[in-house]
Amino acid sequence: MSAAGAAGTLPLTGADCFLRAFDHEIRRMNGASHVSQLVLRLGPGFDVSGFQGMVEAAARAHPLLRAPVARRLGLGAPVFRLAAAARCPMPRIEIHEAEAPADGEPPLPELFFARLNQPLSLRRGELLRFDLVRYAGGAAGADLAASWLHLLFDGAGSERFLRWLEECFQGQRPLAELPDPGEVAPVRSPKPSFGERGRAARAWQGWHDAMGARPPRSLAGPLRRTPQALRYTVSTFTADETARVVEAARRRAGFLTPMLFYLAAALRAHHAVFQARGVDPGSYVVPLPVNLRPKGGEGAVFRTHVSLIWFQAFPEQMDDFDGLVADLKAQRVAAIRAGQIENGVHAMDFARLAPRRLYAHMARKSLGGELCSFFFAYTDAFLPGLASFFGAGIRNGFHVPPVPPSPGSCLAISLREQRLNLTHVHQRGVLSERELAIFHERLRADLLG
Amino acid sequence: MAGTTQAELTQRVFEILRDDLLDAGADFTPRSNLVAAGLDSLAVTQLMLAIEESTGVWVDDSLLTPENLESAESLAGLVYRQLQGS
Numbered sequence: 259m260s261a262a263g264a265a266g267t268l269p270l271t272g273a274d275c276f277l278r279a280f281d282h283e284i285r286r287m288n289g290a291s292h293v294s295q296l297v298l299r300l301g302p303g304f305d306v307s308g309f310q311g312m313v314e315a316a317a318r319a320h321p322l323l324r325a326p327v328a329r330r331l332g333l334g335a336p337v338f339r340l341a342a343a344a345r346c347p348m349p350r351i352e353i354h355e356a357e358a359p360a361d362g363e364p365p366l367p368e369l370f371f372a373r374l375n376q377p378l379s380l381r382r383g384e385l386l387r388f389d390l391v392r393y394a395g396g397a398a399g400a401d402l403a404a405s406w407l408h409l410l411f412d413g414a415g416s417e418r419f420l421r422w423l424e425e426c427f428q429g430q431r432p433l434a435e436l437p438d439p440g441e442v443a444p445v446r447s448p449k450p451s452f453g454e455r456g457r458a459a460r461a462w463q464g465w466h467d468a469m470g471a472r473p474p475r476s477l478a479g480p481l482r483r484t485p486q487a488l489r490y491t492v493s494t495f496t497a498d499e500t501a502r503v504v505e506a507a508r509r510r511a512g513f514l515t516p517m518l519f520y521l522a523a524a525l526r527a528h529h530a531v532f533q534a535r536g537v538d539p540g541s542y543v544v545p546l547p548v549n550l551r552p553k554g555g556e557g558a559v560f561r562t563h564v565s566l567i568w569f570q571a572f573p574e575q576m577d578d579f580d581g582l583v584a585d586l587k588a589q590r591v592a593a594i595r596a597g598q599i600e601n602g603v604h605a606m607d608f609a610r611l612a613p614r615r616l617y618a619h620m621a622r623k624s625l626g627g628e629l630c631s632f633f634f635a636y637t638d639a640f641l642p643g644l645a646s647f648f649g650a651g652i653r654n655g656f657h658v659p660p661v662p663p664s665p666g667s668c669l670a671i672s673l674r675e676q677r678l679n680l681t682h683v684h685q686r687g688v689l690s691e692r693e694l695a696i697f698h699e700r701l702r703a704d705l706l707g
Numbered sequence: 708m709a710g711t712t713q714a715e716l717t718q719r720v721f722e723i724l725r726d727d728l729l730d731a732g733a734d735f736t737p738r739s740n741l742v743a744a745g746l747d748s749l750a751v752t753q754l755m756l757a758i759e760e761s762t763g764v765w766v767d768d769s770l771l772t773p774e775n776l777e778s779a780e781s782l783a784g785l786v787y788r789q790l791q792g793s
Contacts, residue, residue, distance in 0.1 A: 512768050513776065514748035554745025555730030587768065594752045 266341025267330070268322060272606035273562040274409035275336060278327075279609060279617040280629075280662055281380075281407065288663050290486035291377035294408045295658035296416045297370065299363070300400045301651035305427075306390065309648045310351055312427050313388065317348050319433050322560050324349060327380040327409070335610040339383075346383030354391045358398035363653075366401070367391045371489040373405045374658065374683075385410040400650065412562040413637055413657050414549055419559050424647050436559055455604040462601035463620070465593075469570045470624035474543040477531060478666030478688045480627030486663050487686035492656055493698065495678040495705075503678055503705045511583050517636035517671075518586045521546065521569065522579060523704040524634050524669045529576045530700035531693045542571045542631040546590075548599055565602035567593045568630075579704065633661045633668035633683075640674040656681050663688075669701075678705075711762075711790070717783035723757050724750075724779055737779040746776065754782075764789050 270278065281292035317323040321343030329336045354369060369389055378384045386406040393399050404416065411419060425431045450458070495503060507516035525542050532539045545566040551557030569589050575582050593599070609617045622629055640655050656679040661668035666685035671678065680701065682694075689697065721737045728750040729735070735744055751771060759765045766789055775785040 512748075513771055513773055514746075514751050515768070517748075548749060549747075552730035552745075553728060553747055553750050557730075591752060591768075594749070595756055599749070 267337035267339055268325075270327065270336050270338070270409060270610065271561050271563065272603060272609055273412075273564050275609035275614075276606040276617065277408050277562060278336065278380075279614040279621070281409070282614040283618045284486060284662050285377060287481070287483045288486035289377070290375045290488075292408045292660045292662075293374055293376075293378060293405050294411075294413070294416070294660045295370065295374060295406075296404045296413075296420065297366070297656055297658060298402045298420075298647055298652055299654040300402060300647060301653055302397050302399055304390070304392070304396055304400045304402070304650035305648045306353060306392075306396070308427060309388075309390075309423075312423050312648075313351060314348050315433055316423060316426070317343075320436060320560075323386055323410070324383040325385070326383040327385075343383055349386040349388065350384075351388045351390065354389060355395065356391050356393050358394035364393060364401070366490075366492065367403075370401070370403045370658075373403060374488040374490075374660065375486045378405070378407050380407065399653065402647070408660055409562055411560060412547075412549075412564055413635065413659065414551065414557070415559045415561070415563070416657075417641055418557070420647070421641060421644055422559065424644060427648055450604075455607065458597070458601040459605040459608050461596075462598055462605040465596075465598055465601075466568055467624040469541070469543050469568065470626065472541040472570075472572070473624075473626035474570075474628050474631040475537070475540045475626075476628050476631050476665030476667065477528065477693075478664040478685055480664055481622060482664045482666075484663055484685075488661065488683055489686060490658055490681055490683040491694075491698075493680040493682075493702070494654060495680075497676045499706060500673065500676055500678040502707070504673075506705070506707050510580060511587070515587065515590070517546065518583055518590065520636050520671045520705075521586060521634055522582045523701055524632070525571055525582065526576055526579065526704055527669070527697045527701040528632055528667065529573065530696050531689065532573075534693060534696050539573060539631065540626075541573075542569075543625060543628075544569050544571075544631055544634050547635060548602075550599075550603070565599045565606070567598060567602075628665065629662065630665055632665050633659060635659050635668070635670045637670065637672045640672040640679070654679065658683055661685070711787075713783060713787040716787050716790075717780050719761070720754070720758070720783040720786065721779040723754055727757075728753055737783075739778060741776050741778060741782070742773075751776070758786055762786070762790055 277292055284290050284292055321340045322338050324346040325338040325340050325343040326346060327336055327338055373389060389403045391401045422436060426433050507519035511519035545568050547564040548567055550563045550565055567590060569586055571582060575585060637657055646652060655674050656672055657670050658681055659668050659670050661683050663685045666688035668683040670681040717737050725731055725735055729745050731744045755766050766786060770785060775781055
């Protein structure tokens with residue numbers, strides 16, 4: 259861990275601190291924390307003791323996995339306190355037994371939903387936990403959920419971590435070998451001055467503020483003081499359906515930007531619910547995470563390495579799918595041309611020093627108390643090439659991103675073995691059963707054309 | 708960039724990819740497969756912006772097909788044809 263400081267600490271990235279502000283907000287107002295999840299649906303043969311031993315060995319080799327997070331002396335930028343990790347408990351692994359389903363795939367365990375709503379402790383280094391649900395003692399397969407605070411890993415990092423555990427289990431790489439958790443390669447070299455970074459951050463903030471001229475309204479409504487009660491549904495398309503969707507995404511949004519096809523579909527699905535309610539959404543404002551890792555290398559495993567591109571669309575655009583996609587494409591190129599990805603890095607860097615509540619307040623202020631209309635993520639292939647995990651075949655797998663009770667709705671899309679997974683995370687009570695049906699009907703119809 | 712040859716353009720595209728956009732190994736060449744080398748939508752857009760800055764030509768993304776993104780060489784060929792037509 260060459261990026262670790264001499265005093266046994268590792269600073270959080272700016273993106274970590276940005277997310278930490280929302281973690282704090284959720285703790286304060288909703289009684290939970292900013293927990294993300296990765297789920298593997300496995301066949302029989304999972305080696306429980308091998309997994310337990312490997313996780314424990316990983317936590318000994320990499321103290322970041324159980325390092326408390328705090329500001330130095332209560333001031334300055336927050337850090338992972340690596341030197342204190344040895345005093346913290348190992349990542350928890352709980353084994354749960356369940357009956358084999360009478361036929362077909364078992365429904366997702368309720369326990370997995372509950373884990374999204376139970377806080378993990380930054381101060382105690384409780385950053386990661388696993389829950390394994392075994393069916394018929396494992397003979398009928400198992401479901402594994404890794405739940406972690408979204409500053410230990412980001413989505414890409416969590417996949418890399420699980421792949422690394424499996425490769426160590428297979429003896430393909432040594433336990434101590436992990437990509438450097440240090441800073442992502444600078445967006446621009448040489449590093450800009452403090453004044454330049456300040457101007458870049460203000461440009462990003464100004465871009466975001468300008469969207470407030472026609473502020474969005476989320477399905478949950480602005481900031482809510484209500485217990486967090488997230489749950490999620492996963493819709494898995496067949497291989498034939500997936501082939502149709504993937505082809506349509508490439509044809510209508512471009513070979514390299516299929517995410518804009520999926521984003522347009524997500525916008526229209528949310529719009530269908532607003533229309534059914536007879537409520538004006540104002541506009542739709544959605545952030546799209548951009549992975550900052552150098553392309554082609556292994557890249558960092560730990561911490562969050564993303565910037566954000568903001569998109570804004572209006573209700574009057576929703577009737578023309580291809581026009582909407584074209585506008586999203588133009589917004590994306592304009593944002594990159596204006597340097598907003600780099601500006602976002604600098605803006606989030608200032609979150610290292612700012613009080614958490616100030617940053618959360620700033621993020622919501624310009625959009626009338628909303629963070630955005632909904633969260634959206636497209637992560638492409640999920641653990642590509644990894645067929646098994648600790649002896650069990652991977653039947654399916656997907657991400658479950660966190661979403662605060664406001665905006666209360668998040669759609670994550672990924673592909674696993676030529677099958678599309680749509681994970682819709684939502685706060686209980688934000689969508690009625692009828693509205694959920696409307697949402698999914700619209701989404702499915704748009705994706706399948 | 709008037710008068711630029713296709714070979715010069717290929718070298719320029721290759722250098723931007725190798726030095727600024729991809730974390731490619733020593734075996735990365737102008738004929739290496741770009742998607743396999745980690746090329747993604749952000750890197751392509753950044754490359755197109757760099758090319759626009761030096762040539763004044765913006766390559767429409769509808770032309771960024773798998774065939775044109777096969778290698779630095781094929782991508783430079785696309786840009787060269789755009790330059791010739793502009």
